[in-house]
Amino acid sequence: MRDQIELTKRRLTRPVCRLQTTISSSVGPKEIKEYTCQNPDWLFMKNGRAYAVSNILYKHIKFDCSFNPIMNTEEEKVEEAKVNFNEEDVSYKLLHDLNVAKCWVRGEKYVGIFGYPIRDDAKLARLLKKHPNSQKKYNILALSLHGLSLASFVRNFPNSYGYFIKNMKGRFMKGYSVSEGTQTSAFLTLLANTQMKEIPKHANFTGEYIWESIKTAGYVTLFAKHSTVELDKVLKFSKYGKTADHYFDFNTDGLLSDEKACLESKLFETKRLYKLLTDVYNVYEDVPTFSFFHMNSLTTDSMQQLKNSDIELLSTLKLLNRNSLRSTIVFIMSDVGDAAARNHIFLKDKNYEEIQPFLGIALPKKFRDEHRNFYENFKINENYLINGFDIYETFRHISQIGDSMGKTDINGRGISLFKAIPSDRTCESEQIKQEWCPCYTVQ
Numbered sequence: 001m002r003d004q005i006e007l008t009k010r011r012l013t014r015p016v017c018r019l020q021t022t023i024s025s026s027v028g029p030k031e032i033k034e035y036t037c038q039n040p041d042w043l044f045m046k047n048g049r050a051y052a053v054s055n056i057l058y059k060h061i062k063f064d065c066s067f068n069p070i071m072n073t074e075e076e077k078v079e080e081a082k083v084n085f086n087e088e089d090v091s092y093k094l095l096h097d098l099n100v101a102k103c104w105v106r107g108e109k110y111v112g113i114f115g116y117p118i119r120d121d122a123k124l125a126r127l128l129k130k131h132p133n134s135q136k137k138y139n140i141l142a143l144s145l146h147g148l149s150l151a152s153f154v155r156n157f158p159n160s161y162g163y164f165i166k167n168m169k170g171r172f173m174k175g176y177s178v179s180e181g182t183q184t185s186a187f188l189t190l191l192a193n194t195q196m197k198e199i200p201k202h203a204n205f206t207g208e209y210i211w212e213s214i215k216t217a218g219y220v221t222l223f224a225k226h227s228t229v230e231l232d233k234v235l236k237f238s239k240y241g242k243t244a245d246h247y248f249d250f251n252t253d254g255l256l257s258d259e260k261a262c263l264e265s266k267l268f269e270t271k272r273l274y275k276l277l278t279d280v281y282n283v284y285e286d287v288p289t290f291s292f293f294h295m296n297s298l299t300t301d302s303m304q305q306l307k308n309s310d311i312e313l314l315s316t317l318k319l320l321n322r323n324s325l326r327s328t329i330v331f332i333m334s335d336v337g338d339a340a341a342r343n344h345i346f347l348k349d350k351n352y353e354e355i356q357p358f359l360g361i362a363l364p365k366k367f368r369d370e371h372r373n374f375y376e377n378f379k380i381n382e383n384y385l386i387n388g389f390d391i392y393e394t395f396r397h398i399s400q401i402g403d404s405m406g407k408t409d410i411n412g413r414g415i416s417l418f419k420a421i422p423s424d425r426t427c428e429s430e431q432i433k434q435e436w437c438p439c440y441t442v443q
Helices: 001-013 054-060 120-128 150-156 158-166 183-192 208-213 229-236 268-282 297-301 304-322 339-344 350-357 364-371 370-380 388-400
Strands: 017-019 041-046 051-053 061-071 081-085 091-093 098-105 108-115 139-145 220-225 246-249 289-295 328-334 358-361 437-440
Touching: 001 297, 041 108, 041 437, 051 054, 051 081, 054 061, 054 120, 091 220, 098 246, 108 268, 139 268, 150 158, 183 208, 183 388, 208 220, 208 289, 220 268, 268 289, 268 304, 328 388, 364 370
Parallel strands: 139 289, 139 328, 220 246, 220 289
Antiparallel strands: 017 437, 041 051, 051 091, 061 081, 061 098, 098 108, 328 358
């Protein structure tokens, strides 16, 4: 009864920070360039194995490939594997998460990057023994896009946005903000629970990356990204930066040299990442997972690539929603506001879209039914000022639901979105610089 009274009071309380909620109706260019491979794929992945594409095999009869694992540290040394593909049932089983494949025949060549989460059954057995109830927990899936406001996400991903709202019952947090408007600042808060100014110059910070915290709750963790210098900086602040159970860096710079291949098309990099996203749930059906995917390349070079990716994201969400997302809490977000705003592209209100990134969260029906108070707080917090520290605590909170009551009492510098966020929050109280403050009226 007391909880219901508190929730009623919160619904009637008007937050001090009033948020701009209008979504611009401006649109991008009518003509969208289709991205095609300069060379078609020679190989495809299925259940952790690489097979020859049938029409390529028909054309060449046979061809040779080498597979070189991309290791997380310089200390890890693994010899390359060589395979002769001469029949459709010939395959190569990947032994490591991420591999560069180079194939050749009679002067023609192909280069591609293939990723697949390799399951370690012995390690999982130890995890399940230590956390026997972990199978009842919710998966956490975070998909991060670079440089988009909610308005530009709606414009460029209309089908994915509609599916997220209607079919997945997702909600967008109108007051999500970053303290300084940079990628580094955004990632440090939501991934490492710290700020740049708190890290001594030329020193590693002693904090804890989110996947380190979530591992202790019985989760398998995965971190995957496209090339991004700012995110690389964040990961290099600590020796724990690459210690997720599975770490994928789809950075093709320096790997493909001057060879023309599918991976040099940003859209095909994106397809690889979306495919990896679905592979995670096929490999780990019996273990809770925390997966964080960041896509940087889509908006770095051309905003035209965004709409080309809408159908890929929509297909991925539909595929996952059949089974996996029934027990998965999904975050779709951007690291900073609309990158195109700096170039005065597509925008009527440049300043607003530039300062406000977006954050959407979809909770499965099971969660909404079993944790009604959490869900009610979440709906109220939709209109409140929140930041990356809150996202960090929300990740932790989800991972500890189902543990003993003492463990679910999350007390960090941020506040879980399933708890009551104070109505008197302001940009000043949250140390958000005025030029990046999304509040347009302060009472």
